[in-house]
Amino acid sequence: MHVSKLSKYLSFTANRDWFYRYSFGNAGLRSIKTDLGEGTVMHCWVPKTHNASRPNILLVHGFGANAMWQYGEHLRHFTSRFNVYVPDLIFFGESYTTRKERTESFQAQSVMKLMETHGVRRMSLIGISYGGFVGYSMAAQFPDKMEKLVLCCAGVCLEEKDLEEGFFNVSDLDEALSILLPQTPEKLRDLMKFSFVKPMGKWVPSFFLSDFIDVMCTDYVQEKKELLVGILKDRKISNIPKIKQSVLIIWGEEDKIFPLELGYRLKRHVGENAKIVVIKNAGHAVNLEKSKDFIKHLKSFLFDSQSPNSPSLFPLFDSLWSS
Template sequence: MSDHEHRSIWGHLTQLAFKQDWIDAGGIRTRYVQAGPSDAPVLIMLHGTGSSWECFCATLQSHSAHFNCLAIDLVGSGFSDKPDTPYEIPYYVEHLRAFMDAMGVQKASMMGVSLGSWISGRFVVTYPERVEKLVLLASSGLIVNKETMGRTIGVRSKAVDDPTWEHIKPVFNSILFEERDRIPDLIQLRQTIYMQPEMKRAMDNILVLQREEVRLRNNLSEDDWRSVQQPLLIILAPDDNPDYLVTGRRIAELAPNARTCEISGVKHWAHYEKPEVFDPVSLGFLLEDR
């Protein structure tokens, strides 16, 4: 067997010094992992819909050599608290702000995947003084596609209603390009998350953003993106759902300090599927001018 066939979450973390813990962030018990020097510049990593910090397992070692990396489980996701309230983008933004305050972080760069990119965008518009740079993968929060939203609702609801292996595995079909990257580690972890008693209710609250009227009021406007002065690196994945490619390209046209990098053969998780391509680009961008 090739090494790729033995890939695992833990395999990416074996030589990494890191700490997993929980912290009270504005009343929300928040799970996070910290890696890298505590006195280094902070890089906060934000996962996508219904995911967890482990989506950054292949990225932490390279980036923690230069940054104090904080990868969190967003409110309602992973093993963080799941209050019974709709999780709209401002709610996530305030959770992120409370997490930063609790950790004593005044300013950070952010790496966001899908929902995480959407939250990062709204955060920089709301709290520009607290953001240094942004890395966006599967850029979201600008357009509405009923077909994509309906598919997301269907797959995620089925997975959480009956979290069998057969129902969890399809969650990764829209996230990972290669079948070989949809490893048992990821499926088992997501299964464990979705089997939590409170997860079904939490998923209903997560999926409110897949309703047209809710998404429209949460999207960033083109003027919002024009106002972002911070440097942006936008990863474009031509083999992903076109929604994210269109969104990423449009943000790059609007934001005055944006640049793009196209990575083929990946979907949402370029940082996981092709870290050998993503890491040098991401680190080159984040370390520029330091």
């Protein structure tokens, strides 16, 4: 069967997405889109019933398919203790804007406006990679509304000169964009090599990778490039505001997208309110690659250290995207 016909009639990615939607609904969440005005619409998974006696937690994804793919495996650990909110950032999933802003500051303002629309006035936050940039900006802009933060492999303290000085494993910004926003199976394999210590990409058939790209990687490509450029442009540590919340920094020791030194920079920048945990034999996708360790540290920081449950039943699907 031709690849395009296979994608049309038997999409592994679409089926996996359906499974996540079912599991999120089964976990007590509902899918809702909110018009924030001025051309901005954001999608979010919110509690079907808000429990006023529980704290609120916001799970913010990084670059990737949508919020479900990065938190589907971990959701069950939070829904019994928190009111859980899982938004799609702008230009991911079902969120978008007609405005021209491309900064994490604007993303942060939009997420906070979304939370206020749902009546959430104080919250803790877990941010993975780009989601950590957004979470850090929320903590800086809205200090009275943000409680604890977990920042996972979030290169908040990178500088524009880092790319020029060869700090990253890519030659220039164009190469970075082609890997982080893959449009061919070869580039998706490259992304998996950068994201995992033991990537499975070389064993995955090209038609499977093409299906994933067709379903998950073709919307808002130019806008996502602009988001990445916006992160890097004129960035200096001296211009990054300090935050005062309690922060847990989690990093994969072998992260090839945001090297571990960025985790230590972030720890030094935040100061005594920050703790860093380095997970061995893990790369950028530490939340998926070392799921049990990831959850163990989250629990000890956010509530307690119960024994984590078994890993995902779908490691092949989960491995496809996490940055």
